[in-house]
Amino acid sequence: MIPPNPVPQIALGLFFIFVLVLILPFKVRVVEENLEPFFLIMGVVAVTISGLWSEELVIEALKEPVWLPNTPVPVGIFQVVLIFGILIYKFSDRIYGAILGLVRRIGMRAFVFFIILFLGLFSSVISVIVTAVILSEIALALPLDWKRKVEFVVVACFAVGLGAVLTPVGEPLSTIAVSKLRGEPYHAGFLFLFKLLGAYVIPGVVALALYGAYRVSGGAGEIEIPEYSETLRAVVLRAVRVYVFVSALILLGTGLSPLAVWYFKRLPPEILYWLNTISAILDNATLVAVEIEPSMSLLQIKSALIGLLISGGMLVPGNIPNIVSAGRLGIRMKEWAKVGVPIGLVMLLIYFAVICLEVHFVGW
Numbered sequence: 001m002i003p004p005n006p007v008p009q010i011a012l013g014l015f016f017i018f019v020l021v022l023i024l025p026f027k028v029r030v031v032e033e034n035l036e037p038f039f040l041i042m043g044v045v046a047v048t049i050s051g052l053w054s055e056e057l058v059i060e061a062l063k064e065p066v067w068l069p070n071t072p073v074p075v076g077i078f079q080v081v082l083i084f085g086i087l088i089y090k091f092s093d094r095i096y097g098a099i100l101g102l103v104r105r106i107g108m109r110a111f112v113f114f115i116i117l118f119l120g121l122f123s124s125v126i127s128v129i130v131t132a133v134i135l136s137e138i139a140l141a142l143p144l145d146w147k148r149k150v151e152f153v154v155v156a157c158f159a160v161g162l163g164a165v166l167t168p169v170g171e172p173l174s175t176i177a178v179s180k181l182r183g184e185p186y187h188a189g190f191l192f193l194f195k196l197l198g199a200y201v202i203p204g205v206v207a208l209a210l211y212g213a214y215r216v217s218g219g220a221g222e223i224e225i226p227e228y229s230e231t232l233r234a235v236v237l238r239a240v241r242v243y244v245f246v247s248a249l250i251l252l253g254t255g256l257s258p259l260a261v262w263y264f265k266r267l268p269p270e271i272l273y274w275l276n277t278i279s280a281i282l283d284n285a286t287l288v289a290v291e292i293e294p295s296m297s298l299l300q301i302k303s304a305l306i307g308l309l310i311s312g313g314m315l316v317p318g319n320i321p322n323i324v325s326a327g328r329l330g331i332r333m334k335e336w337a338k339v340g341v342p343i344g345l346v347m348l349l350i351y352f353a354v355i356c357l358e359v360h361f362v363g364w
Helices: 008-027 035-050 055-063 079-106 108-128 128-141 144-168 172-180 192-215 233-261 269-280 284-291 298-311 320-329 333-362
Strands: none
Touching: 008 035, 008 079, 008 333, 035 233, 055 108, 055 233, 055 269, 055 298, 079 128, 079 233, 079 320, 108 128, 108 172, 108 269, 128 320, 144 172, 144 192, 144 320, 172 192, 172 284, 172 298, 172 320, 192 298, 192 333, 233 284, 233 320, 269 284, 269 298, 269 333, 284 298, 298 333, 320 333
């Protein structure tokens, strides 16, 4: 139970954890190379400081990577990453050959545009987990130099993270938001977020697809099927690392949640929009659970969600597609940030300007 008023000692300890999580992956190489255990340790310490340990939290942290909320059967990120990894291990030549065959027919730019557009818009239907695994394998197959390949992955993950919010089946953030707004006064249903955010999200996905297609210019090499070199042990280990990362983010998000309860909910929506950039390193579903309330106006809900969605693409821990793709391709935190932070800041500014115009004409 989070105390209703700030406890200075707890707040100071949690803020210190937040600073460590934000800085150490960029400054200490051993941390950057071992993000999963680092975030797990930080999550355990944060929950301990905040005093929020419970049987329910432990079960959630152990269960969610293999059994997502509101699903009748055990379907989670661990199984998807493992099963798709084994399929790629067995049939890599056929799968990569099909991808490159399409590239030859329509060209690299058109391929990148349509892939980002398709994955971004349909991630809300096929789920962000499946989308992330598909994206990772496509990125590995593309004959791009390393810089362009990283840019393609980061831009695509922004699009996937945005698009997945349009239905409750896309990602945990949208599931929790719809659940919290299901009653009075919004009676949120399956298409609630599509109606609320579609006019913001769809143009954003299209713009990202265009930008991604533009950025691959000049980075293509000879179109040949890449050699698959992963062992079965590496496939299994990657799924385990993803499992640990997701569990760690659940603990870290819960442990730091008192900061959101004590300070964030008292802030004006326009300031909260920018402070939600912390979702670049935290579980944005936890922040939604803390911030979103039926008492908020539609514009307040919209601004909070958009801030969380965009920020989630800026760093590796910010979103499931980032975690899966960075793990599969071996993209380091600094490499991701070099591309993701500038894109995220530009998008935040653009969307903030649009929201301010809406506030001017409609009001909060």
